[in-house]
Amino acid sequence: MSPSETVPLHSPTPLQRLAEAHRVGATFQGWDGSLQQVRPETLVAVLAALGVAADTPEAVDASLAEAEDAPWRSLLPPVVVVRASAVEPVPLSIPAGADVEVWVDAEDGLRYTGSVDGGPAGFRTLDGIPIERVNATLPHSLPLGWHTLHARAGERTASCTLVVTPDRLSRTTALLNSRNWGLMAQLYSVRSSTSWGIGDLADLGQLAGVAAEQGAGFVLVNPLHAAEPQPPVEPSPYLPTTRRFFHPMYLRIEAIPEYARLDAESRRTVDGLAAGFQAANTTTDLLDRDASFAAKLTALELIFAVERPAQRQSDFEDYCAGQGQGLDDFALWSALAETLEPGSPEWEDAGRPGSPAARRARERLAARVEFHEWLQWLCDEQLQEAQLEATDAGMEIGIVHDLAVGVHPSGADAWALRDVLAQGISVGAPPDMFNQHGQDWSQPPWHPERLAESGYTAFRDMLRNILRHAGGIRVDHILGLFRLWWIPAGAAPGGGAYVYYDHEALIGILALEAERAGALVVGEDLGVFEPGVQEYLAERGIFGTSILWFEQTGSGPRPPEEYRRACLTTVTTHDLPPSAGYLVGEHVVLRESLGLLSRPVEEERAADSAVQESFLAMLRERGLLPRGEASVQETVEALHAFIAQSPSALLGVALADAVGERRTQNQPGTSNEYPNWRIPLADAGGRAVLLDDLAENQRFLSLVRALHRPAALGESSGISGGPGGS
Template sequence: MKPLEALAERAGIELDFVDARGETQRATREAQHALLKAIGLKAEDDAEATALLQSLDHDAWRRALEPVVVSHANNGPVKVELTLPQEQGQLDWRVTLEEGGEIKGCAVFSKLKLLERKEIGTQSFERREFVLGERLPTGYHSLEVQPSGAATTLIVSPGRCWLPPELAGGQRIWGVTAQLYLLRSAGNWGIGDYGDLRRLVQMMGERGADVIGLNPLHAMFLDDPEHASPYSPASRLLLNDLNIDVASLPELRYSDKAQQLVGSEDFQQKLQACRSAVLVDYTTVADLKQQVLRLLFRTFQAGYDAGRQHSFEAFRCASGDVLERSCLFQALRQHFSDQGHSRADWHSWPVEYQDPASEAVARFAMDEQDLVNFRVWLQWLADEQLGAAAAGGSHMAVGLYRDLAVGADPTGAETWASQKAIIADAQIGAPPDIYNPSGQDWGLPPFNPAALREEAYRSFIDLVRANMRHAGGLRIDHVMALQHAYCVPKGRSPAEGAYLRYPLEDLVGILALESQRNQCLVVGEDLGTVPEGFRERMAAANILSYRVLMFEKDDEGFIPPASYPALSLAVAGNHDLPTLHGWWEARDLALKARLNLFPTPEDASRIREERESDHKQMAVALQREGLLAEGEEIDVESLIRKAHTFLARTQALIAMAQIDDLTDEADPVNVPTTSDEHPNWRRRLSLSLEKLAVHPRLKEVANSFVEERGKVAANLAGC
C-alpha cells in the first residue's frame, strides 16, 4: 500500500466502497489528499505521508489510555488497553462512578495480558489489557491510573435501545407523520406551531394512533427566515422558536402594547395574508412573531408571574452551557447582522468573536445580557409548548417521534460552538446513485471522528439528549453515518468524495444508553447505499429499520406485507419523496424534467419506464392482498386508502401515514438537489386541522389502521 493510501486508511478514509449499483468504486488520490488535508493531516508527497504515519504511531504509543472506552454491559467486565513503559511496576487505579461512589484496586503491570510491544528510540513500550474486576453499572464513569496519572472516560452501555412495553409485548401500532411548519389551523399565524402539534396529538390519539412523527424541530435562522430547510439548521441542540404559539402565551393577557399591536389593522392584514397563503411566508411570519415576542418578553421581565419566572430559571439552570453558548451565538449573529455583515456568517465576524471562549465574546455576553436573555426565554417557551404537546400524548405507546438531521449549517450556532468537533472543509453528501446520478452535496460539515473520541463523544451525547427530550421516539436521519459518512471536500463535486469511517460500536452504545435513560425508541433512516451487515447490526441494537413502501421491492415486484421485518417502521413516503398522489400521476417526474434534473434524456426515459412498471406492480401487490379486484381501475383516492391498508398489514412494529397523503397533496415538500429552483419546505397543507378532523378519508384510514394492526398482532401472537 502506498504511503498516502496508508495514511488515508489510518485516518479512517475508506479507499473502496460498493455503490448503489453493486459496483466497487475507489476513492481517487485527489479525494484522499483533500480529505486528509480537511482532517488536518496535510501530506504533499509520499515522504510527508510516511513521516505523518510515524508521528501518529509514536503518539499513540506514548499515550497511556485512550480518551474514552465504550463497553457493553452484556459483554462482561470492562476491558481497557493500557500502554506504559516496559519497566512500569505496580499500578493503583480508581473508578469514579457517575452516580457517586468509587471502586479502587491495584495491579502489577507486567502481570497483565500482553497485547503488543514497541521500541521507540531507546525506550520500550508495552500495551497490555487491564480488566476491571467487577461489572460496572451502565452510565458515564471515569478511570484514573497512578502513578502515570492517566485518565479516561468509561461509558458502559446496555447494548440495546429501549422499546415501549407494548411493542416488546407484541403489539403493532400506527401513527401519522407531519411537517409541523406546513400545518394549517384556524388560529396559527401562517406556520404550524406547537399549539397545532398539541391539537394534532389529541386528534390522532382519539382515533387510536400511538405515535406522531415530526420533521426536525431544530433551531433555524430568525434573521434569515427564508433559509427554511429543517435539515440544514442553525443548531440541532435548540428548538425552532418560529414554531412558538404566540397567541396562547399567558404574557399576552398582561401586555396592552402587544394586544394593541396584534389588533392593529396593518398587523391583521398581514396576519390574514399569511394564514391564507399557499406557501409559508417565512419572512412575514418571523417579523410578526418577533415584534410581539419582544413586547411579551418585557412583560415577562416585569415579574407579573413569579411562578413562570421560577420555571424559566429552573429550565435555564438545567440546560447549562449548551443552551447559553447557543443563545449567545444568536445574540452575536443578530448584532453583526444589524451591523451589515452579509447574513452574519460567523466566519466573517471580527476574528476575536469567532472563538466562543475569547475575552471579546465574554464581554459581549455581559454587555448584551438582555439580548442573550431574550434568546434563552424563547427557547424556554418553545420547550414548554413542546412539552405540553408531548404530555397530551402521554397515553400513547410512543407519543412524539422526533427527527435528528444528519448535520447543521456551517454558518450556524452548532458549528461555532463546537468547532473542534467538525471538519469545516468537507461536507456530507451521497455518491452518485440510481436516483441521483450526479450524487449529492448537502452542504453540512461532518463530525470529526478523531475529535469526537478526544472529547469522549460529548458533542454526540449532547445532540442525542437534546433530541430525545419530550419524545418517545427518535428518527436518525441517514443513520449509516454511525458507521461512515460520504464526505465531499469543499470545492469539489460529489463524485470526488470518499467515505469516512466512524466508531460504529461506540456510537451505537451511547445511543442505546441514552435511549434507555430517556425511554425513547430509535429508528434509523437506512435508505440509499447501505453497507453489508449494517442493518443486521442495527437490529441487534433494537434500532428500527425505516422501510418506505415504494422502495420495498424484489425481482417479483412490491414485497407482501408479511415480508416486512418486524423491527421496522413502515411508511408510504417522506419529505424527499413524492406524495402518493404525485407518485401515481408521476407529477414528480414532470417536475424534475421542468427543473432539468435528469442528467440525460436517456435517464429521464428510463425512470419514466420504471415508474410505469411500478404502477403495474403496485396493482398486482394490492390484488394479491385482496384490496383490488382484477381489472379494477385505481384512481388517486382509492390508492391512498388501499396503500394505507397495505401498510397497516405489514409486520413492522410501527406503520405510519403521512399527513400529506391524508390531505391529498399532489406536490412534494422538497425536491432533492434543488434550492432556489423550487419552493421547498413551503407548500402548506390544503386542509386545516379542523377540516381534516371531519374528513371521511381520515376516518376510513384511521379505522383501517386500527383494525389491520390489531389483526397483525393477533396473528403473530397465535403463531
C-alpha cells in the first residue's frame, strides 16, 4: 500500500466515494490492527471543512459530479511539483483539437520549452464544449527551484507554480558516512547566571559550545516559534501563534547592540530588571514565562527608542524587505493582539489581511508594527549568532530546530493564512497504546486543496525562515505531511478521520528548502503509520526517529543492530519523563492520577515493568549492566551505551537525562491538569542546573563517556570524536 492509499472499501456508499475523491479516508487501521470505519456524520463534517457539501443525498450526488469534472475544467493543474530526475508528464485539459504550447520561466531568468507528445489521453464534454486530455513533457534539464509553468491552448492561457525538488538530500549522504551525537534541550528550561529566569538564544550558543567540547555535533531544541505578543503567553512551544516567526522571549537583552547605547537612566532600568531575575535562575519552582517576557518587553521598548546607526538601520530595512508581506502581516497581528482579543467582534472589525480595514489599522499602528518587525530582526540576528557559535566550536551540524505540527486557532497564522487553513476542524491523533483516549491538539490543519492552489507559498516561506540559520530541522509528526487526523469541532478525539495530503509535493518542498540551506531533516515518524512511509522518507534522504522504549518486536526489544542507520535514535523524548523518572514508573503514576489510563493501574504498572525488564535483561546480556542491583544513573548510562551499539548516524541525549532530572516536561492529553512545559532543569537532588556549571557536571561527563563505551564483543561504538574531540 502506498503512503497515500486508504484501506479499500467493498461497495462503498456515495458518501464514502465522495470522501475518497477528496482524499478523506472512510476507513482507518487502529493501533491494535483492527479496521475501523469512519462514522457518516464525521465524513459529512470533514467534507464541509473542505468546502464540499455532503449533508443530503442530493448534495452528495452533486458534489461527486463536481469532483469528477474538476480536473477537466482547468488548462493546468493548480501546482506541479516534480523530482529533478523524474520529471513526469503534466496533464493538460484543452479544447479538443487546439494547438498547444508549453514553456517554463525559471527563477534564474532562463526559459525552457516543453512539448506535447502523443495523442489525447481522454475526452469529456463540459458545458457543451468537447475537452481532451493531453500530456505535456517538461524539459529534463530544469534546475532545482521555484519556477513558473505556462501553457497556451488555442485562445486559452494559464500558468502555475512549478517546483523542481531534489531526489534526495545531499546532506544526508555525507552524514551517513559518520556518526554525530547531540544534546536535546527545552531551551526555556536551560538557564545560566545571566538569564532572565528563562533560557535564551545566548544560552543556546553557550550550550552548543559546552556540548561541542565533548564532541557533540548538534543541539536539538524545542520549537522557538512565536507565542502571543505580550503576557500571558501559551506555555506550550507546540501551540504557537505562528510557525514562521520566532518568540522574542528568547532574546538576550544585553546582546542587542543598541543596549550599549542606552542613556544612563534607561541602562539602570534595564540592568535593574535583569538583576531581579538572578534568584529566578536558580529556583526549581515552575518557570514564569509571563514575568520574564514582561520584563524583557519593558527593556526592549527602551532599546527600540535608541537611534540606530545608519548601517544597522539599513540592515533592518533589508531584513524587512526580504521577509515581505508575511512579516508585515505577522507584525500587524501582533500590534492588534496587544489591545484586542483575537476572534472578538472588535477584532473582526479590523478585517482580514489586505482588506481596507486592515490597511487603516496598519497606518494607525505603524509604530507598533515596526516594533514587532524589529523584534523579529533581533531574533534573526541572535539565531545566526547561536548557529555560528555552534559551528565555530566544531559542531558538524549545529542548531537543529523543531517544527511544530500546527498553530493556535486564534493566532497570527490562523488570521493571516486563513485562506489555506481548514475551518471548524482541529488535528490530533486517534487512540493509541500511550494515549488511549486519543489526542486533540486544538490546531487548524492546512487545507490540502487550497494550499496546492496557492502554490504552497506559505509552507515554503515557513520552512525557509526556520532554516535561515539552522543546521537542521526536526519535523514533529512528519506523518502529518502524508495524512492528518481531522477532528470536527465538538467531537471527541477518537471521532475523527484521516485526511490525506500530497506528500510527494510537501516532502519534496521540504527537501528543496533544506537542500538550499545545507541542512539535514529529521522526521518524527512515530505512532501509527502506513506501510511504505518510512521507506519513502529514507529514499528522500530524511532521517527517521527511534525511541528505545518503542523499538519492540513481537518477541521483545529490538536488538540495536537492527535499528535504522538514517535515523535519530534516543532513549527518551519530551513526551515521556526523563529516563530517571521513567525507570521508576513515574509516567504510570502521573497518567493514573490524571485519569488517562483505560485499564486498572495495577495492570498498567505490571505491563510497564515487564517491558522495562525485557530491555534491561538485554542490557545485562550484553554486559552493559551488572547482574545484580544497579543504580538509576548506571542504568541510564547503560541505556545510552545500548543505543550507541546501533548503526544510527545520529544519537540524541536528552539534557535532562544528562543531569539526572526526573520530572516530566509534558504529559500528552493534558493542558492545565499538569504544568506542561514549565519545568526548569534540575539534577537528581532537585537542585537547579546552570549552564555555567555544565562543563564540569560529573553526571553529564559520565553519560558522554557511556556513549563511547566499547560495544559488546570488543566492537567499536562507531562514534567519531570522543570527549574533547570534534
